[in-house]
Amino acid sequence: MTRAGYGGGSKPRIWHQSVNELDHLAVYKRALEAHAADILGDDAELVVHGLPSGSYRGASATAVLGNAYAYHRILGQVIDNAIKAEREGYAAFVIGSFSEPFLREIRSAVDIPVASLTESGLLVGCSLGRYVALVSNAPAVQWMTKVAVDKHGLAARVLDVVALDPPLDEPALAAAYADPAPVIGNFAAAAERLVARGADVIIPAEGVLAELLVRHGLREIAGAPVIDVFAVTWAYALMEVRLWLRAGLRVGRSWHHRRDDPAVIARLWEESVR
Numbered sequence: 556m557t558r559a560g561y562g563g564g565s566k567p568r569i570w571h572q573s574v575n576e577l578d579h580l581a582v583y584k585r586a587l588e589a590h591a592a593d594i595l596g597d598d599a600e601l602v603v604h605g606l607p608s609g610s611y612r613g614a615s616a617t618a619v620l621g622n623a624y625a626y627h628r629i630l631g632q633v634i635d636n637a638i639k640a641e642r643e644g645y646a647a648f649v650i651g652s653f654s655e656p657f658l659r660e661i662r663s664a665v666d667i668p669v670a671s672l673t674e675s676g677l678l679v680g681c682s683l684g685r686y687v688a689l690v691s692n693a694p695a696v697q698w699m700t701k702v703a704v705d706k707h708g709l710a711a712r713v714l715d716v717v718a719l720d721p722p723l724d725e726p727a728l729a730a731a732y733a734d735p736a737p738v739i740g741n742f743a744a745a746a747e748r749l750v751a752r753g754a755d756v757i758i759p760a761e762g763v764l765a766e767l768l769v770r771h772g773l774r775e776i777a778g779a780p781v782i783d784v785f786a787v788t789w790a791y792a793l794m795e796v797r798l799w800l801r802a803g804l805r806v807g808r809s810w811h812h813r814r815d816d817p818a819v820i821a822r823l824w825e826e827s828v829r
Contacts, residue, residue: 566597566598566599566600567598567599567600567645567646567647567793567796568599568600568601568602568644568645568646569595569599569600569601569602569645569646569647569648569649569789569792569793569796570602570604570636570637570640570645570647570648570649571587571591571601571602571603571604571649571651571789572604572633572636572637572648572649572650572651572652573587573603573604573605573606573651573652573762574605574606574616574620574629574630574633574651574652574654574656575605575606575616575652575725575762575763576605576606576607576608576609576610576611577603577604577605577606578605578608579608579726580605580725580726580729580763582729582732583725583729583732583762583763583766584603584605586732586766586767586770587601587603587651587766587785588601588603590766590769590770590785590786591603591785591789594785594786594789594790595789595790595793598793599646599789599793599796601649601789602645603651604636606629606632610629610632611629615724615725615726616652616654616724616725617692617693617695617696617722617724617725617761618695618724620654620695620696620699621694621695621698621699626654626656630654630656630657631656631657633650633656633657633661634656634657634660634661634664635824635827635828636648637661637664637665637669638664638665638820638824639828640665640667641665641666641667645667646667646668646796646799647667647668647669647670647792647793647795647796648661648665648667648668648669648670648792649669649670649671649672649788649789649792650669650670650671650672650673651672651762651785651788652671652672652762653672653673653691653696653699653700653703653760653761653762654696654699655671655672655673655674655699655703658671658674659811659812662806662812663812663813663814664814664820664824666805666806666814666817667799668792668795668796668799670788670789670791670792670795671788672762672765672784672785672788673700673703673704673707673760674703674707675784675787675788675791675792676758676760676782676784676787676788677704677707677709677712677713677758678791679782679787679791680712680756680758680782681709681712683755683756683780683782684754684755684756684779684780685712685755686712686713686714686753686754686755686756687709687712687713687714687754687755687756687757687758688713688714688715688716688717688746688749688750688752688754688756688757688758689704689713689715689716689717689757689758689759689760690716690717690718690719690742690745690746690749690757690758690759690760690764691716691717691718691719691760691761691764692718692719692722692723692724692725692728692760692761692763692764693718693719693722693723693724693761694718694722696718696760696761697716697717697718697760700716700760701716704716714749714752714753714754715749715752715754716760717745717748717749718745719738719741719742719745719764720741720745721741723738723741723764725761725763728761728763728764728767729763731767732767732770735767735770735771738764738767739767739768739771739773742759742764742768742773743773743776746776746777746779746781747776747777749779750776750777750778750779751777754779755779756779756780756782757776757779757780757781757782758781758782758784759781759782759784762784762785765783765784765785766785768781769783769785769786
Protein backbone atom coordinates (compact mmCIF):
# COMPACT_ATOMS: atom_id res chain seq x y z
CA MET A 556 0.00 0.00 0.00
CA THR A 557 1.49 3.33 -1.02
CA ARG A 558 1.72 6.23 1.37
CA ALA A 559 1.47 9.17 -1.03
CA GLY A 560 1.82 12.55 0.60
CA TYR A 561 3.90 11.28 3.51
CA GLY A 562 7.16 12.67 2.13
CA GLY A 563 9.09 9.54 3.10
CA GLY A 564 8.06 9.93 6.76
CA SER A 565 4.92 9.43 8.79
CA LYS A 566 3.27 12.85 8.46
CA PRO A 567 0.89 13.42 5.50
CA ARG A 568 1.01 16.75 3.71
CA ILE A 569 -2.27 18.51 2.88
CA TRP A 570 -2.48 21.23 0.22
CA HIS A 571 -4.82 24.01 1.37
CA GLN A 572 -6.00 26.10 -1.57
CA SER A 573 -7.32 29.56 -0.80
CA VAL A 574 -8.91 31.53 -3.63
CA ASN A 575 -7.50 34.79 -2.27
CA GLU A 576 -4.27 36.51 -3.30
CA LEU A 577 -2.58 35.81 0.01
CA ASP A 578 0.33 38.16 -0.57
CA HIS A 579 -2.25 40.91 0.03
CA LEU A 580 -3.78 39.14 3.06
CA ALA A 581 -0.70 38.20 5.06
CA VAL A 582 -2.49 38.37 8.41
CA TYR A 583 -5.01 35.80 7.17
CA LYS A 584 -2.32 33.45 5.83
CA ARG A 585 -0.39 33.60 9.10
CA ALA A 586 -3.58 32.95 11.05
CA LEU A 587 -4.39 29.89 8.92
CA GLU A 588 -0.91 28.45 9.38
CA ALA A 589 -0.97 28.89 13.15
CA HIS A 590 -4.51 27.52 13.34
CA ALA A 591 -3.59 24.43 11.29
CA ALA A 592 -0.56 23.73 13.46
CA ASP A 593 -2.80 23.87 16.54
CA ILE A 594 -5.51 21.64 15.05
CA LEU A 595 -3.38 19.07 13.23
CA GLY A 596 -0.34 18.99 15.50
CA ASP A 597 1.93 16.09 14.59
CA ASP A 598 -0.82 14.30 12.63
CA ALA A 599 -0.38 16.22 9.36
CA GLU A 600 1.39 19.18 7.76
CA LEU A 601 -0.83 21.77 6.10
CA VAL A 602 0.70 23.92 3.34
CA VAL A 603 -1.33 27.05 2.53
CA HIS A 604 -1.49 28.23 -1.09
CA GLY A 605 -3.26 31.24 -2.60
CA LEU A 606 -3.83 32.51 -6.11
CA PRO A 607 -1.13 34.50 -7.93
CA SER A 608 -0.99 38.22 -7.30
CA GLY A 609 -3.10 40.07 -9.86
CA SER A 610 -5.62 37.27 -10.36
CA TYR A 611 -8.46 39.65 -9.48
CA ARG A 612 -7.02 42.65 -11.34
CA GLY A 613 -6.94 44.79 -8.22
CA ALA A 614 -10.41 43.84 -6.93
CA SER A 615 -11.39 41.48 -4.12
CA ALA A 616 -12.54 37.90 -4.60
CA THR A 617 -15.99 38.84 -3.29
CA ALA A 618 -16.28 41.66 -5.85
CA VAL A 619 -15.38 39.42 -8.79
CA LEU A 620 -16.50 35.83 -8.24
CA GLY A 621 -20.23 36.52 -8.44
CA ASN A 622 -19.73 36.78 -12.21
CA ALA A 623 -19.83 33.31 -13.78
CA TYR A 624 -17.34 34.12 -16.54
CA ALA A 625 -14.79 35.60 -14.13
CA TYR A 626 -15.33 32.65 -11.77
CA HIS A 627 -14.56 30.21 -14.58
CA ARG A 628 -11.50 32.07 -15.91
CA ILE A 629 -9.90 32.85 -12.55
CA LEU A 630 -10.68 29.72 -10.56
CA GLY A 631 -10.01 27.23 -13.33
CA GLN A 632 -6.39 27.25 -12.18
CA VAL A 633 -7.49 25.57 -8.94
CA ILE A 634 -8.05 22.32 -10.90
CA ASP A 635 -4.48 22.45 -12.20
CA ASN A 636 -3.24 23.10 -8.67
CA ALA A 637 -5.03 19.98 -7.43
CA ILE A 638 -3.31 17.89 -10.11
CA LYS A 639 -0.01 19.53 -9.18
CA ALA A 640 -0.63 18.65 -5.53
CA GLU A 641 -1.19 15.01 -6.43
CA ARG A 642 1.95 14.93 -8.59
CA GLU A 643 4.00 16.50 -5.80
CA GLY A 644 2.93 13.78 -3.39
CA TYR A 645 0.38 15.59 -1.24
CA ALA A 646 -1.97 13.25 0.60
CA ALA A 647 -5.06 15.44 0.21
CA PHE A 648 -6.31 18.68 -1.35
CA VAL A 649 -8.50 21.16 0.53
CA ILE A 650 -10.66 23.75 -1.25
CA GLY A 651 -10.48 26.53 1.33
CA SER A 652 -13.31 28.66 0.01
CA PHE A 653 -17.09 28.76 0.15
CA SER A 654 -17.05 29.53 -3.56
CA GLU A 655 -16.11 25.81 -3.73
CA PRO A 656 -14.62 26.00 -7.23
CA PHE A 657 -14.91 22.93 -9.46
CA LEU A 658 -15.25 20.32 -6.70
CA ARG A 659 -16.67 17.73 -9.07
CA GLU A 660 -14.03 18.41 -11.72
CA ILE A 661 -11.19 18.19 -9.19
CA ARG A 662 -12.41 14.88 -7.78
CA SER A 663 -12.65 13.60 -11.34
CA ALA A 664 -9.09 14.72 -12.09
CA VAL A 665 -7.15 13.40 -9.09
CA ASP A 666 -6.91 10.23 -7.06
CA ILE A 667 -6.31 11.77 -3.64
CA PRO A 668 -8.96 12.88 -1.13
CA VAL A 669 -10.50 16.31 -1.82
CA ALA A 670 -12.32 18.18 0.95
CA SER A 671 -14.06 21.57 0.79
CA LEU A 672 -15.07 24.06 3.45
CA THR A 673 -18.66 24.09 2.23
CA GLU A 674 -19.27 20.36 1.99
CA SER A 675 -17.32 19.41 5.13
CA GLY A 676 -18.97 22.15 7.18
CA LEU A 677 -22.45 21.16 6.02
CA LEU A 678 -21.96 17.44 6.60
CA VAL A 679 -20.54 17.90 10.08
CA GLY A 680 -23.15 20.56 10.85
CA CYS A 681 -25.89 18.06 9.99
CA SER A 682 -24.45 15.72 12.62
CA LEU A 683 -24.68 18.43 15.30
CA GLY A 684 -28.26 19.64 14.77
CA ARG A 685 -31.36 19.30 12.65
CA TYR A 686 -31.15 22.71 11.01
CA VAL A 687 -27.96 24.46 9.93
CA ALA A 688 -27.75 28.15 9.03
CA LEU A 689 -24.91 29.98 7.30
CA VAL A 690 -23.72 33.58 7.60
CA SER A 691 -21.63 34.88 4.70
CA ASN A 692 -19.75 38.15 4.35
CA ALA A 693 -21.64 39.63 1.37
CA PRO A 694 -24.57 38.94 -0.99
CA ALA A 695 -22.36 37.51 -3.77
CA VAL A 696 -20.91 34.88 -1.43
CA GLN A 697 -24.36 34.30 0.07
CA TRP A 698 -25.63 33.43 -3.41
CA MET A 699 -22.68 31.12 -4.19
CA THR A 700 -23.22 29.35 -0.87
CA LYS A 701 -26.92 28.84 -1.58
CA VAL A 702 -26.00 27.29 -4.94
CA ALA A 703 -23.54 24.97 -3.18
CA VAL A 704 -26.19 23.90 -0.63
CA ASP A 705 -28.49 22.91 -3.49
CA LYS A 706 -25.62 21.17 -5.33
CA HIS A 707 -24.99 19.00 -2.28
CA GLY A 708 -28.70 18.16 -1.92
CA LEU A 709 -28.89 19.58 1.61
CA ALA A 710 -31.48 22.34 1.24
CA ALA A 711 -33.87 20.49 3.56
CA ARG A 712 -31.28 20.69 6.36
CA VAL A 713 -30.35 24.36 5.86
CA LEU A 714 -32.64 26.90 7.51
CA ASP A 715 -31.18 29.86 5.60
CA VAL A 716 -28.07 31.48 4.18
CA VAL A 717 -27.71 35.19 5.02
CA ALA A 718 -25.08 37.90 4.59
CA LEU A 719 -23.58 40.40 6.98
CA ASP A 720 -25.21 43.82 6.91
CA PRO A 721 -23.29 45.92 6.05
CA PRO A 722 -21.35 43.50 3.81
CA LEU A 723 -17.55 43.24 4.00
CA ASP A 724 -15.06 42.03 1.39
CA GLU A 725 -11.85 40.15 2.18
CA PRO A 726 -9.52 43.18 2.59
CA ALA A 727 -12.01 44.80 4.96
CA LEU A 728 -12.26 41.58 6.97
CA ALA A 729 -8.47 41.25 7.10
CA ALA A 730 -8.22 44.84 8.34
CA ALA A 731 -10.73 43.96 11.06
CA TYR A 732 -8.25 41.49 12.58
CA ALA A 733 -6.78 44.54 14.34
CA ASP A 734 -10.21 45.69 15.61
CA PRO A 735 -12.63 42.74 15.41
CA ALA A 736 -15.42 43.94 17.70
CA PRO A 737 -17.68 45.48 14.99
CA VAL A 738 -17.45 42.42 12.75
CA ILE A 739 -18.03 40.01 15.62
CA GLY A 740 -21.04 42.07 16.70
CA ASN A 741 -22.41 42.10 13.15
CA PHE A 742 -21.99 38.32 12.86
CA ALA A 743 -23.45 37.63 16.30
CA ALA A 744 -26.56 39.70 15.55
CA ALA A 745 -27.18 37.80 12.30
CA ALA A 746 -26.57 34.46 14.02
CA GLU A 747 -28.89 35.26 16.93
CA ARG A 748 -31.71 36.01 14.49
CA LEU A 749 -31.14 32.66 12.80
CA VAL A 750 -31.12 30.79 16.12
CA ALA A 751 -34.36 32.52 17.08
CA ARG A 752 -35.86 31.16 13.84
CA GLY A 753 -34.81 27.60 14.65
CA ALA A 754 -31.15 27.14 13.63
CA ASP A 755 -29.32 24.53 15.70
CA VAL A 756 -25.87 25.15 14.19
CA ILE A 757 -24.23 28.25 12.70
CA ILE A 758 -21.58 28.15 9.97
CA PRO A 759 -19.51 31.25 9.08
CA ALA A 760 -19.60 31.01 5.28
CA GLU A 761 -16.46 32.89 4.24
CA GLY A 762 -12.87 31.99 5.03
CA VAL A 763 -11.42 35.30 6.26
CA LEU A 764 -14.52 35.84 8.40
CA ALA A 765 -14.42 32.30 9.79
CA GLU A 766 -10.75 32.60 10.77
CA LEU A 767 -11.35 35.96 12.47
CA LEU A 768 -14.09 34.38 14.62
CA VAL A 769 -11.87 31.43 15.57
CA ARG A 770 -9.02 33.80 16.41
CA HIS A 771 -11.25 35.55 18.94
CA GLY A 772 -12.82 32.45 20.45
CA LEU A 773 -16.40 32.70 19.18
CA ARG A 774 -17.65 29.12 19.62
CA GLU A 775 -21.37 29.49 20.28
CA ILE A 776 -24.25 31.92 19.82
CA ALA A 777 -27.40 31.64 21.94
CA GLY A 778 -26.68 27.96 22.59
CA ALA A 779 -25.92 27.11 18.95
CA PRO A 780 -22.36 25.98 18.12
CA VAL A 781 -20.45 28.17 15.68
CA ILE A 782 -18.51 25.70 13.53
CA ASP A 783 -14.78 26.15 13.12
CA VAL A 784 -14.97 25.30 9.42
CA PHE A 785 -11.22 25.13 8.96
CA ALA A 786 -10.71 22.69 11.84
CA VAL A 787 -13.61 20.61 10.55
CA THR A 788 -12.35 20.55 6.95
CA TRP A 789 -8.73 19.78 7.82
CA ALA A 790 -9.86 17.01 10.16
CA TYR A 791 -12.23 15.74 7.46
CA ALA A 792 -9.40 15.65 4.93
CA LEU A 793 -7.15 13.79 7.39
CA MET A 794 -9.95 11.29 8.09
CA GLU A 795 -10.26 10.66 4.36
CA VAL A 796 -6.49 10.19 4.04
CA ARG A 797 -6.54 7.57 6.76
CA LEU A 798 -9.54 5.77 5.25
CA TRP A 799 -7.86 5.95 1.83
CA LEU A 800 -4.74 4.27 3.20
CA ARG A 801 -6.13 1.89 5.81
CA ALA A 802 -9.58 0.94 4.50
CA GLY A 803 -9.08 1.31 0.76
CA LEU A 804 -11.95 3.82 0.49
CA ARG A 805 -12.13 5.68 -2.82
CA VAL A 806 -14.27 8.15 -4.75
CA GLY A 807 -17.08 6.56 -6.77
CA ARG A 808 -16.01 6.43 -10.41
CA SER A 809 -19.13 5.09 -12.12
CA TRP A 810 -20.95 8.36 -12.77
CA HIS A 811 -20.52 11.69 -10.98
CA HIS A 812 -16.71 11.50 -10.75
CA ARG A 813 -16.12 9.26 -13.74
CA ARG A 814 -12.43 8.75 -14.62
CA ASP A 815 -12.18 6.17 -17.38
CA ASP A 816 -8.73 7.11 -18.69
CA PRO A 817 -6.38 8.93 -16.26
CA ALA A 818 -3.85 9.24 -19.10
CA VAL A 819 -6.15 11.72 -20.85
CA ILE A 820 -6.15 13.89 -17.73
CA ALA A 821 -2.37 13.70 -17.55
CA ARG A 822 -2.00 14.80 -21.16
CA LEU A 823 -4.44 17.69 -20.75
CA TRP A 824 -2.65 18.90 -17.63
CA GLU A 825 0.76 18.68 -19.27
CA GLU A 826 -0.52 20.73 -22.22
CA SER A 827 -1.95 23.37 -19.86
CA VAL A 828 1.32 23.92 -18.01
CA ARG A 829 3.64 24.08 -21.04
